[in-house]
Amino acid sequence: MTTDGGTLSLLDRGLYALFAHHADDDRHTATRSRYRAADPDTGFGLYVARLYGLSWLALVAGISVTATLVALAPQSAVDGVVSVARRSLPILNRVSLPAVPRLGLVLTGSSVAGLGCRAAVFRLGDRYLGWVAAGRRADIAATLPGAVRYLRVLASGTQDREAILRAVAQQEAYGETARAFRRALNRGALTGSLDEGLERVASETPSRDLLAPFLLKFKEHANQSSEALAGYLEMEGRLLAHQQSRRHERATGYLELLAELFVVLLVVPALVVLIVTVMSVLAPGLSASVSTPVGETTVRAAVVYGSAGFVLVTGLLASWLVHSLRPTNTAAPSYRRPEGPLPTLATALSNPASALLVVAPVGVVAAVALWSLGYRPLNVGLLSYVAVGLPVGAVAVRRARRDDAKDREIQDFVHAVAGHVALGRPFPDAVRRVAAEVELGALSDDVDALAFALGLGDTPSGDTANRRSAALEQFVDRVGTPLAEQTIGLVVGALDAGSDSEDVFETLQTEIGTLYHQRKSLRSALLVYVAVGWTTALLVLGITVAVNVYVLAEFAQLSAVADGSSVAFDPSAVDPQRARYRFYVVTQATMLACGWFAGTASRGVYEALLHSGGQVLIAYVVFAGVGLL
Numbered sequence: 001m002t003t004d005g006g007t008l009s010l011l012d013r014g015l016y017a018l019f020a021h022h023a024d025d026d027r028h029t030a031t032r033s034r035y036r037a038a039d040p041d042t043g044f045g046l047y048v049a050r051l052y053g054l055s056w057l058a059l060v061a062g063i064s065v066t067a068t069l070v071a072l073a074p075q076s077a078v079d080g081v082v083s084v085a086r087r088s089l090p091i092l093n094r095v096s097l098p099a100v101p102r103l104g105l106v107l108t109g110s111s112v113a114g115l116g117c118r119a120a121v122f123r124l125g126d127r128y129l130g131w132v133a134a135g136r137r138a139d140i141a142a143t144l145p146g147a148v149r150y151l152r153v154l155a156s157g158t159q160d161r162e163a164i165l166r167a168v169a170q171q172e173a174y175g176e177t178a179r180a181f182r183r184a185l186n187r188g189a190l191t192g193s194l195d196e197g198l199e200r201v202a203s204e205t206p207s208r209d210l211l212a213p214f215l216l217k218f219k220e221h222a223n224q225s226s227e228a229l230a231g232y233l234e235m236e237g238r239l240l241a242h243q244q245s246r247r248h249e250r251a252t253g254y255l256e257l258l259a260e261l262f263v264v265l266l267v268v269p270a271l272v273v274l275i276v277t278v279m280s281v282l283a284p285g286l287s288a289s290v291s292t293p294v295g296e297t298t299v300r301a302a303v304v305y306g307s308a309g310f311v312l313v314t315g316l317l318a319s320w321l322v323h324s325l326r327p328t329n330t331a332a333p334s335y336r337r338p339e340g341p342l343p344t345l346a347t348a349l350s351n352p353a354s355a356l357l358v359v360a361p362v363g364v365v366a367a368v369a370l371w372s373l374g375y376r377p378l379n380v381g382l383l384s385y386v387a388v389g390l391p392v393g394a395v396a397v398r399r400a401r402r403d404d405a406k407d408r409e410i411q412d413f414v415h416a417v418a419g420h421v422a423l424g425r426p427f428p429d430a431v432r433r434v435a436a437e438v439e440l441g442a443l444s445d446d447v448d449a450l451a452f453a454l455g456l457g458d459t460p461s462g463d464t465a466n467r468r469s470a471a472l473e474q475f476v477d478r479v480g481t482p483l484a485e486q487t488i489g490l491v492v493g494a495l496d497a498g499s500d501s502e503d504v505f506e507t508l509q510t511e512i513g514t515l516y517h518q519r520k521s522l523r524s525a526l527l528v529y530v531a532v533g534w535t536t537a538l539l540v541l542g543i544t545v546a547v548n549v550y551v552l553a554e555f556a557q558l559s560a561v562a563d564g565s566s567v568a569f570d571p572s573a574v575d576p577q578r579a580r581y582r583f584y585v586v587t588q589a590t591m592l593a594c595g596w597f598a599g600t601a602s603r604g605v606y607e608a609l610l611h612s613g614g615q616v617l618i619a620y621v622v623f624a625g626v627g628l629l
Contacts, residue, residue: 012046019052020045031126037133037206039183047125055121062117067110071102078105133206139176140207141247144214145240146511147177151218152233153507161222162194173485180205184215195219210240241514262597263536265314266590269307270540273586274547276303304582308589315593319600319608322529335399335606352396352606356388363388379629382588382620386613393599393610400603402442403481407516409443410484414512418505427468428454443479450475483519487512526601530611533598537615540590541622544583548628580628587623591615 022028023045035044042050070078082105147168154164162185168174169181180201188197202215214236221232337344337353348358366387370380416438420430428451435444435451453471476484487508595612602611623629 012050015049015053016046019049022052023048031129034126034129034133036204038129038136039204040129040132051122051125054125055118058117058121059114061114063110063114066113067106070106070109078102136176137206140180140205140211141244143173143175143177144207144210145237145244146515147171147174147181148214148233148237148240149507149511150174152230152237153504155226155230155233162188165194173482177211180211180215195223210243262314262318263532265318266311266536266593267540269311270543270586270590273304273307273583274543276300301582304586308586311586311589311593315589315596318593319596322526322597322600323604349395350399350402352392352399355392355395356606359388359391362391378585378588379620382616386617386620389609389613390617393607393613396603396606397610400607405442406446406479407481407483407519409440410479410481410487411512411516412438413440413443413447414487414505414508418509421505446475446478449478483512483515487515529601530598533594533601533611534615537591537594537598537619540594541587541619544587545622545626545628548580548583549626584619584623584628587619588616591619 023032028048031048032044035047040047150168150171151164154167165181165185169178169185171178184194184197184201186197187200188194191197198215198219202212205211205215217232217236218229221228335351335353337351337357338347344354344357347354349355363384367380367384370383371377375383413434416434417427417430420433421427425433431447431454432451434440435447440447450471453474454468456467456471472488476488479488592612592615595610595615596608599605599608599611620629
């Protein structure tokens, strides 16, 4: 059995046979609509079958776990829950009910829990499709303006609608827009009508306000004349660029709100720990023992370590939100590690992904050495993290600065080539002249290689068009920046389509200038959030160190005073040494969270290792330097 061109596993075949017929139920009409917008790799019948399989698994798991917990729970705990329910729930708190036997509680609780888990699976399945569709919609909004500008250049060289759509569809830099064009071309090939393919994709795309009307208007103007299509694409490109600018402004506003919320959420836990620690002398109940899944502890300890966990979760969530709010075409680059140990080792100083794999054993060695020297387990983990995070982050910063230098120079390169092309010189000759006459700094070696590769295409036995395309693709790979991939790739398809070279490079100058300006403006805006992350970390570090030095030290004197008087509180409830360690735990959790936030806002995940590792090391040095460890 196959679906969507792939062979199903034994489990999928079983689920498909049992539950695929539910795909036609009316209750899944909304799910089918979300499925079309999400366009996952699996067929709808198989998706529904997997959803039903998970729902039955959740039902059994919910019933089993709840029944076991209720059956094994102490009678006092069960009576307490029942008593709270009778006092708090409407109607039940006004009528007298007989005692409920344990078996009835087991059956009722497990049934409710199991059915709730089953319903939650269906709800999450629908939400998952909605999340995927929202991601596709955001990607289309980010890539459609550039794709439309590319289409305008292509339309100046050919009137073949399929050819210009296929040229854009082959450019991976245009993401979901290119994928939508490929689907339209495939539908058109199957039905024999490109118009039908465009209409079908327009009806299914999640981008109802951008891509859907564009595809329909593209079909309408393309059926009129080449002049009508070119005019429409030029007007639409300007409109989409304006809308994209407004979306960037809204995203910046969301980031400002996120930064303010982030500061509050990370400062409050430290203050809560401070209040709980000081209040322990007045509230003996904070020292009472409580049972947790990991053993017995006190209320105060649960609050402290719970605050540390809350801080870590907040930092991860804030970092993910910063990454998600970045416009797709200005997102931090994702580095790929080359295959094989030798290439990985050779690129360890220029590729953060390779550096992480090479440095990871150093972290293991550092952990063993720190453990043998008697460091506490927490510091073993933190300092090992620093040993890995700092060098990997340094490589990421070094690579990012090199890429920034190339992006600056690529504007000058495109401008210089455009000037020669405007004078009527062929593209290969223009590149050779620029390579010889213009100093391009970090881009010089890549441009020299491009000039040499283009020169090979001038030989009588060479296929000039194919060699030119291959040379430009190799140039993009050598430069290795997202900006080069998004812009230089435009030249390949446009020149192959017969577009006017001067028009191509005029559009390319506009495109590269727009993208570079967006990246620089976003980089400047995000530096504010880097400062927020560091300021919050240093603020919390200062608060906790001051409390440890000036507040906890006074509890010993307070205890002496209390022993000789009728003081109504117990100053010995606070153990200064234990309290210092707990403050240290919360502080280091804050350092990690602030470092993740600052690094992700700056240049992405790998730089987050640098910022978090640096802040963890600073906190350790400060605590150890003032004698708190």
